[in-house]
Amino acid sequence: MVKETAQKLNKSRAIRRLVIWYKRNSAVTSIVDTAASSAATASNVAGNVVSGAGSVVSTAGNVASNVAGNVVSSAESVVNTASSVVSNASSIAKNTLQPLVFDPLKRLQNNDNVLDKVEDSQSKRIWIAVDGMGGDYAPGPILEGCLEAISRFPINIKFVGKIEKVKGAAEKTGLAELLKNEIENNRLELIDSGEPIGMNEEATAVRRRKNASINVAMDLVRNNKAEAVYSAGNSGAMMASAIFRIGRLKGIDRPAIGALFPTRDQTRPVLVLDVGANTDCKPSYLHQFALLGNIYAKDVLQVKKPRIGLLNIGEEECKGNDLSLKTFELLSSEKSFDFGGNCEGRDVLSGSFDVVVCDGFTGNILLKFLESVGGVLLDILRSELPRGRRGKVGSAFLKSNLLRIKKRLDHAEHGGALLLGVNGICVIGHGSSKSLSVVSALRLAHSAVNHGVMDNLNQLQKLQVLNS
Secondary structure (H helix, E strand, O other): OHHHHHHHHHHHHHHHHHHHHHHHOOHHHHHHHHHHHHHHHHHHHHHHHHHHHHHHHHHHHHHOHHHHHHHHHHHHHHHHHHHHHHHHHHHHHHHHHHHHHHHHHHHHHOOOOHHHHHHHHHOOOEEEEEEOOOOOOOOHHHHHHHHHHHHHOOEEEEEEEOHHHHHHHHHHOOOHHHHHHHHHOOOEEEEEOOOOOOOOOOOOHHHHOOOOHHHHHHHHHHOOOOOEEEEOOOHHHHHHHHHHHOOEOOOOOOOEEEEEEOOOOOOOOEEEEOOOOOOOOOHHHHHHHHHHHHHHHHHOOOOOOOEEEEEOOOOOOOOOOHHHHHHHHHHHHOOOOEEEEEEOHHHOOOOOOOEEEOOHHHHHHHHHHHHHHHHHHHHHHHHHOOOHHHHHHHHHHHHHHHHHHHHHHOHHHOOEEEEEOEOOEEEEEOOOOOHHHHHHHHHHHHHHHHOOHHHHHHHHHHOHHHHO
16 A cells, blocks of 8 residues: 555656646747757758759769769769758757657656656565576676666576586676676575576476576576576476476466567557467467466556457458367457457557467467568668668668667567466576577566566466366
8 A cells, every 4th residue: 555655656746747847948849849840951951952963963974074073073072061961950859859858758658667767766676587508698698688687677686507607708708897796786696507408408308407507597486586587598498397396377278478579559569479388279278378468468568458369360250270260269258358359460560459369380480480570671671772872861861760660670679478377477588689688588577576467367267267
């Protein structure tokens, strides 16, 4: 009760401060409009000058080569000047717009806002167990990401791995001093373990090698020494270790891996599950995935009434294979969530659904395809830009937009996927994860703990459908 009152108080204070700020700075709007107008005008002028310069160059080439040489030189000078004018105007507008107006509003509207920071600063630091030996580049980039996350979020890390290798990696990457400081500050603890389960090993290897790094990390959660676990290692081994060490939720037959995909609305991603844990599924499994995804969307994504979709080859309920037809019947009769019907492949990223369920085979193909889209899209855009100086001017305008597009489609920005259906918070990272992915994954783990996901997942056991 006290915590809720404090949160409401902080929220109202933040809003009041924002209102007062705008009243005191009423002139800001005028400045911003002027800056934006200047940038737009400069852009139009530059476009006309560049176009005119190109025409002059073409005409000069037809008249005489000597004269053309001089005109080309002058035209290039004009183009460079125009580009510089636009760049300066754009920079002034950007520097004026962002700090003064849009950032305060954006912080209140998006997840990464002032209120979240106030809540984070007041919340208790949580312990997260990290499989420091899991992943293609471990342990160096994993350690780097953990140290960065400690400074950004209210978390502490129990870093599991072969201590000698971890310290050696810290020396190579220049993180030895920072590692030592965080250990002394009791924000990071090194936990010794054996070798990790290799990417090419069978998941059942976790039963034979009890001191494998993922097993040691999972035991920390089982023994309540950590509230979540993260690994970028063998995903099959992590799922097996989670089932053997901390167990499944009662009534859940198969855990599922849920991954966040971007949509047209950058503040509202879609959760797709399963993306690889179960290649062969029964209709009851997909029904359970929908129940798990519904709770995740409510708690972590903060969607009041998530819309659930079933991935299929058509919108009509008569479409699809036997698995799709039987699953459609189950989801249609479920009263505990909002089932929106079949979701075609083109609708996954449309924002029409908050949760999309499918079997792990289909989901994994969808995930790997999406990971390639960002890079391919940027390559196509680069190849389509004009050559020469006009292309450079165009690229200067588009650079920030292209970087934002890449960021929205980059799987490293999401960092990891939650393993839903086990009795603990487990985040699975991509095998190629580096420091940015680790930071994003640990942010996801902290958010899941902070929003009480496990409390609500345990409420699923009361549903009649899971007890029948």
